[in-house]
Amino acid sequence: MRTDRKTTIAAIFSLLxxxxxxxxxxxxxxxxxxxxxxxxxxxxxxxxxxxxxDGAEVAVLxxxxxxxxxxxxxxKMPDGFxxxxxxxxxxxxxxxxxxxxxxxxxxxMNRNYTERLEPGSYTSMPPGMVHYAIAEGETVIQLTSVxxxxxxxxxxxxxxxxxxxx
Numbered sequence: 138m139r140t141d142r143k144t145t146i147a148a149i150f151s152l153l154x155x156x157x158x159x160x161x162x163x164x165x166x167x168x169x170x171x172x173x174x175x176x177x178x179x180x181x182x183x184x185x186x187x188x189x190x191d192g193a194e195v196a197v198l199x200x201x202x203x204x205x206x207x208x209x210x211x212x213k214m215p216d217g218f219x220x221x222x223x224x225x226x227x228x229x230x231x232x233x234x235x236x237x238x239x240x241x242x243x244x245x246m247n248r249n250y251t252e253r254l255e256p257g258s259y260t261s262m263p264p265g266m267v268h269y270a271i272a273e274g275e276t277v278i279q280l281t282s283v284x285x286x287x288x289x290x291x292x293x294x295x296x297x298x299x300x301x302x303x
Contacts, residue, residue: 202284221290
């Protein structure tokens, strides 16, 4: 098993070095133009965008979710907060910072069919993957993706806060 994994990793790295391959044509991430440092108690939270239900807060740590390019933000959700089934056009990488993040896939929310992600857990979801989430206890996640960040609800008339009274 370990040999297979080493072989796969070696193959991936060799493709990265071959000019003209699909892997060599990725989004360029130049990073910030100055050092970024956030101490735990100094992170500034604000109301989440209208694409999420009331009650969530966000803190953008790097980049701009509304523009093209890599960004990192944290989302703080109260106990019981949920994000209905949806997709994103770009990869979504999530690390659980605190609380419990119940992550499910599919077009119907069902708490019984979620993965229980405790602090320190990580997931990376490909573009277009249908998923949903439920916060158990106050939960903070860190999300890294490529902007602009877009959330497309499977049933927008029923679940998109931008279309319903907030």
